[in-house]
Amino acid sequence: MNRFFISTLVLLMAISGNAYAYLDPGTGSMLMQSLIGVIAAASMTASLFWGRIKIAFYKFSGKASASKPDEDSPEK
């Protein structure tokens, strides 16, 4: 009985140890990106689209912020 218990314990420790040691730490993050990347892309498209509507609106209403952004300026 004792021998069975000890060998099971050793096996469990070996399994969990291997799992931790040989897995890339970013696996969870990569799986997340593959699962919901489409949603991130869709929200980005929506916000770009919304940004264009706003620019068009400003241009239409003649506000200064409609001026073309500086090509060399960082995207903030």
Place this chain on the structure above:
Amino acid sequence: MSLERISGSWRDPSGHVYEQDGRIFRSVTEHGRALYEAARDQGVLDYAIKHKFLVGCTELPKRMWPIGILGAAYVLEHPRIPYVSYPYEWTFEQLQAAALHHLDFQLALLARGFKLTDASAYNIQFLGSQPIFIDALSLSPYKEGEYWLGHQQFCEQFLNPLLLRAVLGVTHNAWYRGSLEGIPSTSLNKLLPIKKYLSWKMISQVVLPARLEEQAILAPASAIDKVNSKSAKKGLSRLAYQGFLTQLRNWIAQLHPRVTGKTVWSDYAKYNTYNDEGKSEKQRFIEEFVSSVRPQLLIDLGCNSGDYSVAALKSGAHYVVGFDFDQNALSSAYARARQAENSLNFLPLWLDAANPSPDQGWQQIERSSFKVRANADALLALAFEHHLAIAKNIPLSQVVEWLVSLAPQGIIEFVPKEDETIQRMLALREDIFVNYNLEAFEEALNGCATIVDRLNLPDSARVLLRYQVKVL
């Protein structure tokens, strides 16, 4: 002085950082040559430096390479960062500024077909109040379809510590210091309240990655299969990559520390024990000292919201690093440094003086201790010593020796026992400090330095002593 390789510079085989006579060099190895040349030749390096995303770097001709750098394809020189600090010494606002700097840099790079290869918070340093990226070899060309491989590192080193404070009101410093790679999503997920399920940002950036990580640890083979599956192999579109960066940027920019009441020193500037005359006398004494020394680096221990740090800068100090234990006081100090016109050369940092940052990390030298980095030309320790001598029971002579070891000259304020602040400290405890008095303080100071000037503050028994370490 001989060439020394910086102890934290070993992870990346693309190059290493060296120091010689106060100058900072970076080798680019054959392994890193192609990526460096791509960033340089496509103008991305120049763009990043011009827009203050990246610290300056100059490619040195071979005849100017320092002797001792082996196997280099190129050698670059960087301007020296006046004081290297770590994320576990930053306030919430400094970590937030560093996170936004990282994301802004990534977005600007992505627009130019480049990306950052990792998301280490240690690659960001502060020049005064301004964050700056320091690793010129972290830039590499972006390939359509690739995942954001630094995402988990970004979450652990930036997002999770910020959420700890913003959602739970717990500061990140102690945990981060004990866990140099940041706060794991699996740990944070266990602590977040149930309302996390109402937020898509929380679900997508914390809950989901944590759950998937846990599943992957339990069944690694299946996780690897999923990553290698046909659908996952398609990778991440450029738009999705940009979407993750933008979503995180917008979220982090809106985070605030959760208000959990006033901290000890947040109202100190308004309600301290000085009168106006005392304050101006004190200021004049400090200004006189600083203008006569004009230190390159001055340490202001117990800087509070930075009144005397700013006075020191105005009097000729080139760079001031302020330390305090109180988060709200430090937040005020950082806001002051950032909002000032041209931003100040003032870096406020979190410090528990009774337990300063140790040498730690790989081989216990990867991240340097406070003691190793604190090589200042001048010291201000105003209304500070009693927080060690009385509040922490540290013998007065040891406190004085430690203070003097930080800089060869400075001003230390002695707070006598009858002072209101010490009376409050002793209100509910036994007074075991029989040898705590001005005579003992002066004796200790005379043991390791010379007292060259003094100021008895009007209407108070406090004394400011200016010291100079004896030259043997």
